[in-house]
Structures are given as C-alpha cells and as structure tokens.
Amino acid sequence: MGNRQTCRRPAGTHHEGGRVTTSPQGLDLYALQTYLSSHVREVTGPIEADLMHGGRSNLTYRITDGTHAWVLRRPPLGGLTPSAHDMGREFRIVDALQDTGVPLARTVALCEDPNIIGAPFSLVSHVDGTVLRTxxxxxxxxxxxxxxxxxxxxxxxxxxxxxxxxxxxxxxxxxxxxxxxxxxxxxxxxxxxxxxxxxxxxxxxxxxxxxxxxxxxxxxxxxxxxxxxxxxxxxxxxxxxxxxxxxxxxxxxxxxxxxxxxxxxxxxxxxxxxxxxxxxxxxxxxxxxxxxxxxxxxxxxxxxxxxxxxxxxxxxxxxxxxxxxxxxxxxxxxxxxxxxxxxxxxxxxxxxxxxxxxxxxx
The missing domain is CATH 3.90.1200.10 (Aminoglycoside phosphotransferase (APH), C-terminal lobe)
Structure with a gap:
C-alpha cells in the first residue's frame, strides 16, 4: 500500500511528541506511527497500543491517537500454520462485505510488507460494544x-x-x-x-x-x-x-x-x-x-x-x-x-x- 516505509527503531520504550510510549510485544510502535502518518489521514498525533486479550491465533491490538481508535491484526510470533494467517485474505473479505447486512468493522488499511513492523498487518475501525469471552x-x-x-x-x-x-x-x-x-x-x-x-x-x-x-x-x-x-x-x-x-x-x-x-x-x-x-x-x-x-x-x-x-x-x-x-x-x-x-x-x-x-x- 503506497510507499513502503523502511525506517525502524528497536521495539520497546520510545518518546513521541513529549510523552513516553511503549511497544507491546509483537508490535514496533515507532515504525507503525511512521506508516500510519503516511497512509491513514485520520491519525492526528502520537499513537499508543494495547494488546487485546482473548485471541488465540492472530495478534490483535487496539491502536489510538487519543481521538480515534483502530484495531490492528498481525500473524502470531511463531505461526506454524501459515495459510491461516493471511492478512490480505482477511482484509479482502471484510472489505467486500461492507454494506451487505453483515455487521462489520470499517476497513482502513492493509500492509502486506513484512518490513514495516516485522509482519504483514491489517487495520480496521474499532467498534465499541460488549464482548462475552468468559x-x-x-x-x-x-x-x-x-x-x-x-x-x-x-x-x-x-x-x-x-x-x-x-x-x-x-x-x-x-x-x-x-x-x-x-x-x-x-x-x-x-x-x-x-x-x-x-x-x-x-x-x-x-x-x-x-x-x-x-x-x-x-x-x-x-x-x-x-x-x-x-x-x-x-x-x-x-x-x-x-x-x-x-x-x-x-x-x-x-x-x-x-x-x-x-x-x-x-x-x-x-x-x-x-x-x-x-x-x-x-x-x-x-x-x-x-x-x-x-x-x-x-x-x-x-x-x-x-x-x-x-x-x-x-x-x-x-x-x-x-x-x-x-x-x-x-x-x-x-x-x-x-x-x-x-x-x-x-x-x-x-x-x-x-x-x-x-x-x-x-
């Protein structure tokens, strides 16, 4: 999608816009900030991320810039069944089903370049609501x-x-x-x-x-x-x-x-x-x-x-x-x-x- 960003900084704690942000495991927050700033016009400032627990396969994170919120998904750290972790397929079907009567999050971006954050990822809007996990x-x-x-x-x-x-x-x-x-x-x-x-x-x-x-x-x-x-x-x-x-x-x-x-x-x-x-x-x-x-x-x-x-x-x-x-x-x-x-x-x-x-x- 668009120009592929290559700037990287080691995952961990970074200073963004005067505040300290921490990259959760499996996500390079600095590289993601660079990518989103170029590809998602709604991004208005430094982003933060939290791992959303509950998933047992792809890793799912809540991303926010303090005003907007999105959900990012990437493959697991040690994917032993690669065909089940195709970010492009997942994004494509959700994109195709927009406005069909199936309730869905809004699709935002797909990055299939593993060099940006270390793995391909997809981004959709965050949907507020209740999730019954346990x-x-x-x-x-x-x-x-x-x-x-x-x-x-x-x-x-x-x-x-x-x-x-x-x-x-x-x-x-x-x-x-x-x-x-x-x-x-x-x-x-x-x-x-x-x-x-x-x-x-x-x-x-x-x-x-x-x-x-x-x-x-x-x-x-x-x-x-x-x-x-x-x-x-x-x-x-x-x-x-x-x-x-x-x-x-x-x-x-x-x-x-x-x-x-x-x-x-x-x-x-x-x-x-x-x-x-x-x-x-x-x-x-x-x-x-x-x-x-x-x-x-x-x-x-x-x-x-x-x-x-x-x-x-x-x-x-x-x-x-x-x-x-x-x-x-x-x-x-x-x-x-x-x-x-x-x-x-x-x-x-x-x-x-x-x-x-x-x-x-x-």
Whole structure:
C-alpha cells in the first residue's frame, strides 16, 4: 500500500511528541506511527497500543491517537500454520462485505510488507460494544439476554451464508468444489505440522471423516470461526451484533461447516482452549439443538447430515488448539491463559469420534 516505509527503531520504550510510549510485544510502535502518518489521514498525533486479550491465533491490538481508535491484526510470533494467517485474505473479505447486512468493522488499511513492523498487518475501525469471552461475563445477565445474543449470532451466520459471493466480488476467493474433502486433508496436514505428541483418536477421527464426506451444500461465504466472543454486541441490546470479527479463516465452501464448528463451541470440551471459561460453553446458552433449529428455520436447510459437520468441527478445533499449545510450549505466545489449551485436544478428538457414531437428533 503506497510507499513502503523502511525506517525502524528497536521495539520497546520510545518518546513521541513529549510523552513516553511503549511497544507491546509483537508490535514496533515507532515504525507503525511512521506508516500510519503516511497512509491513514485520520491519525492526528502520537499513537499508543494495547494488546487485546482473548485471541488465540492472530495478534490483535487496539491502536489510538487519543481521538480515534483502530484495531490492528498481525500473524502470531511463531505461526506454524501459515495459510491461516493471511492478512490480505482477511482484509479482502471484510472489505467486500461492507454494506451487505453483515455487521462489520470499517476497513482502513492493509500492509502486506513484512518490513514495516516485522509482519504483514491489517487495520480496521474499532467498534465499541460488549464482548462475552468468559462465563463470568454472563454472571450479571438475564437468561433471556444470554439466549438473545446467542440466537443473534446464529442469525448473522445465516445472513452471511445467504449473500451471493459473486455479487460482492469474491468469485475466486476460494475453491468451493470439493471443499469438505480438502478440509479433512488440510487439517490432517496441519496436525502433522503442529503435533507435539501422538494422539490415536486424531488419526481415527481423520480416517472416519474421510469415509463419511457427504454431498456438499450450495457454496457460500464461510466465516470459519463464528463464536460468541468473536461478536461485538450492543451493550444496550445484547440481541444486536455490532460487528463480527476475526475473519482469518474465511473462505468459500459449505456453509454447514460453519454451523458445525459454531455448535462445537457450545461443548464444554472447548472451554480449556480459552483458559477454561469460554462464554460459549455456559449452561445458560441455548442448547446445541436449539441453535441448529434456529439456523435451519432462518435458512431452510436440511440438517440430516449434521453429525459429519460437527465431527469436522471437532477435528478442526482440536488441530488449531494443538497449534496454539505448540506455540505456547515454544514460548511464542503473547498474553495469558494458554496453559490449559493442550488438555482440550484429546477431549475434542474423542468428542468428534463419538459424534460420528451418534446420529443427530434433529
């Protein structure tokens, strides 16, 4: 984007405009200031940055100049699954979906030059609102509010899946034909890349998925990580989603894979991935069947093969969790709450195997 800046200063503490600023880990604040001053006209002064906790993959920071605020995303420090950290893809899909009815942050800038801050990054507007990350975040909410926000996210997912991707310029963004088979192979390959241990259930789950691939649904835009803590909610009306975030896994494919993964996040087996207290696993959240029924009514979709999509969701999140665990073991994670992630992997793999032997009740 524009002229590529090359001026660098070691990350750490710097003096900007008479005040002291500190670069958080993974972000060179001085180099970012130089870039933004040339590429984002809204920037009016020295910037500050804070790491936004909650993410387990790409690093996310809140950037402010004291007047405006943005969100910057960059790949993790030790990315072992590089295809999942393509800043350009993430930015492109959010840019294409502006004004489509899907609630989103406003796109601002994309820098694919790793020489600016040490990695490619994207910048979008900061959206104020409520994010429900932990079960404790739900403590003061009425059960009706908990249900409304959960159903609201399912409705957003249904809206996303109804958008003709060709009409928003995303034809060619992915290869929808054969998507499910490629997903099984992709996550098998990712497991081989990130595995820190032998886990026979993962091998058995992958083998069973390969023999149970159903005929695919009509292709749509797939978010790839639609869970409640990736939704920014209206504080005054939790049944309104202000923005769906974290589009790093987005592609074109079978929309029921999106639904299946979303329903897996409802399982308590997922909780250790988010430090043991994931809001999506709270007992007051609508049941998995209730969420699936809400989606089926909104989209008019047949969910008779839902067991496969659930098992695929378990497989995918198990492999992602192992990758996070591997980065943490190597000292390459930023933030806290990573100590519990590894223990989720065998539980998720076992749950996926059970799902393929227990037909959906829907």
């Amino acid at each position: 079960r404790e975040d739900l403590d003061d909410l009425a059960t009706t509010d908990v249900e409304e926000c959960a159903f609201a996210l399912v409705d957003v997912l249904a809206t996303l899946h109804s958008i003709p991707y060709q009409e928003v310029g995303l034809d060619g963004f992915g290869r929808p034909q054969g998507y499910l088979g490629r997903q099984v192979r992709r996550w098998r390959d990712q497991w081989q890349r990130v595995a820190t241990r032998e886990l026979p259930d993962i091998e058995r789950l992958q083998a069973r998925l390969e023999t149970h691939v159903p005929d695919e649904s009509d292709a749509s835009i797939v978010h790839g990580d639609a869970r409640i803590d990736n939704a920014i909610l209206d504080p005054a009306e939790l049944g309104t989603v202000r923005a769906l975030v974290d589009w790093e896994m987005a592609t074109l494919g079978d929309p029921l894979a999106d639904l299946g993964l979303h329903l897996v996040y409802r399982d308590p087996a997922f909780a250790p991935v988010l430090g043991g207290s994931a809001a999506s696993t709270d007992e007051r959240m609508p049941s998995r069947d209730a969420l699936a029924e809400r989606y089926a009514r909104a989209r008019g979709r047949d969910l008779s093969q839902l067991d496969f999509y659930l098992a695929l969701g378990y497989f995918k999140i198990a492999v992602i969790a192992e990758g996070i665990h591997a980065r943490h073991a190597a000292g390459l994670t930023v933030g806290h709450g990573f100590e519990t992630v590894g223990r989720a992997v065998p539980q998720l793999a076992a749950a996926g195997l059970r799902t393929l032997t227990e037909r959906s009740t829907l």
